[in-house]
Amino acid sequence: MLSLPLISCLLIYAAIGYLFALKIEKIGLMDFIWASAIGIGATTIFFNLENISLRSYLIIALIIAWSWRLSKHLIVRILKGKEDRRYVNLIGYLGNHWKVYVFFFFMFQILLSILFISCANFALLNLNSLIIFDLLFFLLGFFALSAESIADNQLKNFLSSKKNSNAVCKIGLWRYSRHPNYFFEWIFWCAIAGFSIGTSFFYFSIAAPILMYLFLRYFTGVPFAEKSSLSSKGNAYRIYQNETSIFFPKRPKKIKP
Numbered sequence: 345m346l347s348l349p350l351i352s353c354l355l356i357y358a359a360i361g362y363l364f365a366l367k368i369e370k371i372g373l374m375d376f377i378w379a380s381a382i383g384i385g386a387t388t389i390f391f392n393l394e395n396i397s398l399r400s401y402l403i404i405a406l407i408i409a410w411s412w413r414l415s416k417h418l419i420v421r422i423l424k425g426k427e428d429r430r431y432v433n434l435i436g437y438l439g440n441h442w443k444v445y446v447f448f449f450f451m452f453q454i455l456l457s458i459l460f461i462s463c464a465n466f467a468l469l470n471l472n473s474l475i476i477f478d479l480l481f482f483l484l485g486f487f488a489l490s491a492e493s494i495a496d497n498q499l500k501n502f503l504s505s506k507k508n509s510n511a512v513c514k515i516g517l518w519r520y521s522r523h524p525n526y527f528f529e530w531i532f533w534c535a536i537a538g539f540s541i542g543t544s545f546f547y548f549s550i551a552a553p554i555l556m557y558l559f560l561r562y563f564t565g566v567p568f569a570e571k572s573s574l575s576s577k578g579n580a581y582r583i584y585q586n587e588t589s590i591f592f593p594k595r596p597k598k599i600k601p
Contacts, residue, residue, distance in 0.1 A: 346458060346465065350388055354381050354454050362450040371435065371446055372428040376418040378453040383411025385461035389468060399478050403467050403539055406485040410532060413493060430568050456555075460533070463552035467539035477541060485535035491517065492528040499525075512577050512584045520593035522584065523569060526560040527591055561591055 358377050365373040386407040393400060422428075435442045498516040502508050517524035533553040540549040560566060570590075573581045587596045 346385070346389070346461060350385060351458060354385060354457065355451065357381060357384070358450045358454045359447075362447050365446075365450075366443065368423075370422050370427055371431040372418075372422050374446075374450050374453050375428075376415055376422060377450060378457050379411055379414040379418060381454060381457040382460050382464075383408055383415065385457065386411075386464040386468075389461070389465050393468060395471060397471070398474050399470060399539065400468050402478060402482040403464060403536065406482065406489070406532075406536065407464050409489055410485075413489065417496065429572060430564075459555065460552050463533070463536055463540075463549045466543065466545035466549045467536055469545065470540055470543050472542050475542075478539060481535045481538040484538070485532050488528045488532035488535060492525050492532070495524040495528065510577065510580075512573070512580050514584065514588070514596075517593070518588075519596055520589065522588050522590050523560075523566055524593060526565045527593060530557050530560060566590060 358374075358381070361373055361377040365371050386404060390396070390400060390404040435446075438445045495517045498518060499513050502511075502513040502515060502518075521527050530553060533556045537546070537549040537553050540546040570585075577584075587598075588594075589596075
């Protein structure tokens with residue numbers, strides 16, 4: 345279990361993030377708080393371990409790399425870009441008391457981060473001898489992080505060209521999945537949970553990838569991205585929907601003219 349001081353520090357961190365978000369008028373900062381809190385929490389646990397094994401180093405290396413990459417990506421997008429349309433719509437929906445609700449959303453992000461930190465914690469507490477599966481899960485996690493970065497860069501490079509401003513990205517990994525970045529995010533957390541195999545904690549650890557899949561596929565990820573793309577790309581995106589898998593990578597369908 346996570347210590348009370350660590351949970352308290354994370355809640356204070358979220359509260360400070362909330363006040364800063366109000367100051368800069370960027371509620372989307374809550375996404376950065378979530379990603380960075382997981383890295384902070386897992387690193388704190390690592391440095392307080394009584395027994396640090398090779399497995400522990402493999403796990404924390406993946407978590408730090410994941411948190412750094414995502415946090416950096418989010419903070420640059422938040423500070424340089426406009427407020428995320430999701431949050432603009434949310435504020436409009438919440439009405440006059442939106443600040444109160446948003447504060448609780450920031451706190452809820454920390455509760456979610458605690459679940460994912462717990463997944464890493466269970467893996468770090470695994471004292472079984474290092475087995476081949478640990479190396480396989482490390483490679484899987486590294487592959488997922490790399491593939492997610494590749495997908496993000498492919499989309500960024502595609503959108504950087506003015507001629508593609510109204511086009512749908514169908515290059516590279518985006519040819520096989522409409523949301524390859526979300527898919528590999530899910531694979532990463534499957535790898536972290538895998539480090540707990542063989543312990544009594546394993547069935548608790550898999551809550552993280554299960555929850556990640558549900559949120560990405562049905563709540564905060566895919567549905568909002570699909571709605572936004574349909575709004576901006578129109579019929580071109582509908583054709584893409586008919587051709588390409590929504591989440592799990594598959595060979596694209598050939599649509600008859």
